[in-house]
Each structure stands twice: as structure tokens, then as C-alpha cells.
Amino acid sequence: MKPIFTKTAGLTERPFHYCPGCTHGIIHRLIAEVLEELNLIEKSIGIAPVGCAGFCETYFACDMIGAAHGRAVAVATGAKRGRPDRVVFTYQGDGDGASIGLAETISAAARGEKITSIFVNNAIYGMTGGQMAPTSLIGQKTATSPYGREAATMGFPLDLPKVLTQVKGAAYVASVSVDTPQAIQKAKKAIKKAFQVQLDGLGYSFVSILSTCPTNWGVNPVEALEWLQTKMKPYFALGELKIPATEGGGEA
């Protein structure tokens, strides 16, 4: 019998540790498939964050470096400048990339650093048990916003991909989701494009992916997808927000 679906060679044999209904795993698979399809498994260096994906170096089949919380992009910069012949990517949560590592993200974008960042936005700090994230929504109850995020005192959720469209060195910025099969297809296309932009040496590429955290949102996996669709999708800009200048793109 001809196999119609196999596990991608971009992933190791190790089973994911993610909670039921968490979409980190889907995102891992998409990246791994892209690594395989672009023949990059042996040519890539991935940077793991600190966050729920902090053990992803055991899942991706390429060489991996574990960064400190928020420093993945700086580590990636160091690695890429050391080995410009390699494809270097970061995998980061929203706290990692948009709060403690915000300066690194924007600065690498401004430098047009030829790396790719996969930014997983679940509107919460998963790893540490559900505290408020820079992307938590107004009214969202978290362990550190127990009465709901109040704009007057806690500010507004940061839509980082939208910000990055304003940064010249960011060549490709996409914001996608993995809540439906169609969305997953789109997300994979965006990830592939981001790696291609790096291979073409065009600049920084960034893909934000809306992701679920049923555990810390306090809902079941099905409700989590609904929560993402009804609460997150209306707030965060979606789509290919910036395409390379070579394809007619420019600052938003």
C-alpha cells in the first residue's frame, strides 16, 4: 500500500509534551515540513526560546541552540553572522518576542537580519502558568490580570507583526492562524515563504501565528479554537502584511 501521509523527517521521534488542544504541535509540524521540503534539515540552525516551546530543540531534526528568555533573535543574529551559509530561525512565544525580547526583535528587523522568526501568539504566558502577556486582550482574565486586562492600567495588546511592517529591514511579515485546515495551509505557505525570503537574502522574515492555550485560558480544546476565532482574530491583523520589495511590497 502506498503511504499517503508520513511523519516529516524534519521532526525527531520524540513525542510532544504539549497539552491536549495546544497548537504549538501543529506549528512545529509545519516548520518541520518546510525544512524537509526545502531540503534544509542539515543546513538549518534553530533557536529555541524559553517558554512552552523551550524544549523544541528535542523535536526539530536540525541543529538547535537554546536561548535565554527573550534572546532568541540575538542568538540567531550571532549564529547567522558566524555562519551566513546556514538558514537560521527562531521559534518564540509572544512573551519571548514581544515583551522581554522586543528590542531584539525590532532591532534585528531594522538591521534586515537574514533570519526567520516564528512568533507564536497565544495571548498568555503558557510556561509560567497563565500570566498576562503583551498580547493578552482587553478584559482577558489571567493569573496576573485576575479582574481582566484593563487598558487604563495595563495598556493594550501589542500587535507586533503590524509594528514590524513599518520597519524597513523586515522583508516579509505575515500573520496567520492554525485554527482550521485552510488556515493551516495558509500558515504553512507563509512559513515556507519566510524561509525562502531568507534563502534569497532579502532581509528579516517574521511569521506570527495565532495559537491556543486551552490549559491557561481555562477552556477545553474545542472552546479554545472558538476563543481564538472569536476573540483573537478580530483584534490581530491577519494576512501577508508585508511582502518583499522585489515583489512590489513596501512599508505599510
Added chain:
Amino acid sequence: MALLMKGNEAIAEAAIQAGCRLFYGYPITPSTEIPEYMAKKMKDAGGTYLQAESEVAAIYMVYGAGAVGERVMTGTSSPGFSLMQEGISYLFAAEIPSVIVDVMRGGPGLGGLGPTQADYFQLTKGGGHGDYHAMVLAPATVQEMVDLTKLSFDLADAYRNPVILAVDGILGQMMEPVEFPSYEGQKLEPKAWAASGAEGRPKNNIVSYYLTNEVGEAENRRWGQKMARIKATEQRFAEYQMADAEYAFVAFGTSSRITETAVDMLREEGIKAGLYRPITLWPFPEAGLAARLNQIKGWISIELSAGQMVEDVKLVVNGKAPVGFYGRQGGMTPEPEDIVTAFKAQLLGGVQA
């Protein structure tokens, strides 16, 4: 042929000659000649100078470059060095070879631009979290800055450990004649552990965490053994007039140079003083100092700080003789006469010889 060179530039040139091809840094006085020299020279050397957005980013760029197996360096001054502490802890745990220059300036806080040695604690005791040490080398001349910079890259690779060059503002800015002997370097194993792309081999991971306390303790013990190995083999020091000395100064870097003059002045008065100069601040050169314990009637540590290294001196002397201290702070340096006076007051009971 001897060249006349500023200390900071000599460090940068020596690094390039030692095969450093990546420099990440953020400008801060009095260390800026290092990034400036790198910005000018790295291009021709086929390397990369990159101005980071902060010292926090710079140290993690060092981490990334070291992790893929390249020789890499950063240079900064005290406030920037403080920002790098988390990164140095990570460099240690991930066992990434790296070279960091701290051209110390007055603190605490924003402090001043004058020379100091008040980073000694954070340099030698593991300024970041966890049980760790970076190796710390303290040159006292521009020539030694060249020689120790080259050595630091070999030590970093050999032990897979961060190595820090501890310099103060005076040494960094001072011009002296230097020679650049051709660099042979140690014979070192290829970096098979590097996460440089898994072509033709199983994948490599470089991480700094452990998931169970048992593994955590085992890892810490393994690192502890490495620290013990470094302590046993890498202690370095120099002695001046120590052969027949009855009293000994302990000083490094700029303060050791001023202290040499104080030793000469005391010798002229017939007082047998000597100078014990640590070259490695970590590992602190305990063995050489301990070897003089039966001979020395009193020790005194001379530092550009409120007295930091003196604690290590006391640990080695362990009550066998009095240990004094004299220091200046905030960017001030002592005159040799001040050192002589402090010595007499503390070790000769104020009595003139």
C-alpha cells in the same frame, strides 16, 4: 618590530590575530577603541563587526556565534558588563567558548569614567546566577594585553568556558610599545559539539537547562570538576622582589604597576618588600601565594576598590599573618607614597624602619 599602541587597540588586534572573526558590542567609554578598531579591521580580516542594540543583545550574539563554533568576542565597560551577567551564566552552562573584555570604570551606578577594579567580585565570583566561574585574566601592560588576549581564545576553546579580560580604564587608554609574535595557538580538538548545521552527522543541541533536580546536580558536579581542573592547571601570577621579601603586596593591573614603585621605595629604606601579582583573578593564584606563607610576615592588598580581592588573599593567608588593605575608589589612583604610608601604618604599626 615594536609598535606603539593603545591597550584597547592592542586587545582588538591580538583577537583578530588569534582568529576571532566576529565581534559584537555596544559602545561605552572607556572601551570604545575596541569596537572602533574591530569596525575598521574586521572587514579586511574577512570577519564581521556588528553593533548590537545593547550589551544584553551583544552577549547573546556572542552566545549564538560561539554555539556555531566560531571564535567570538565582545568588549564593554562596567555598566555594560553588568548587563551581560545573565548571558555569561548561560555561556557557562551551555559551555560556549567566548571572550569578553571588561574595561572597568568607576561605579556603582552610572559612576564615572575613571579607572577602577571594583568589578572584581562580579568578575571572579560569577556575577550572574548559579554556581559558575568565568576564567579571568588581568594584564598589567599593553604587551600582556596582547599575549593574554591570544591565550584567552585558546583557554575558552580548551575548556569550553567564557574567559574575561579584566582591564581598567588606564590600561585600556595607555600607549606602550608592543610586539605581536606570530600566533601558533594550542592544538585543539575540532568543535564536534557545535550546532553549525547537521550535515553528515547526527544533530547537535546546545542548551543550558535540565529537567530534573538529579540531572541538575549531576551537571553542576561535572561543571564543578571542570572548575577544579582549571584551578589546578591555570593559576598564573608574577612576582617582583619576592625572593627575599619579608612583607608582600598583592595587586593586579594598574595598581600593581604603582605598587612596584612603592616596593622600590621601601627597598631603598631597607625594608624587604615584594609584590605578588595575580595574572589570573579566577582561578585566584592560591598556590603561588601559599608557597610564600612561611616567609611573609604581613600582606597588604592594593586595589582600585573598597577592598574586594583582599578577601581572596585573606582566605589563602588564613590568619597566618596580618592582611592589610589600601585602595582608592571612584576613578582615583593612589600615589606610591600613599601605598608606602598605608603599608607602614598597617603592617609596621606606624613605626618607621
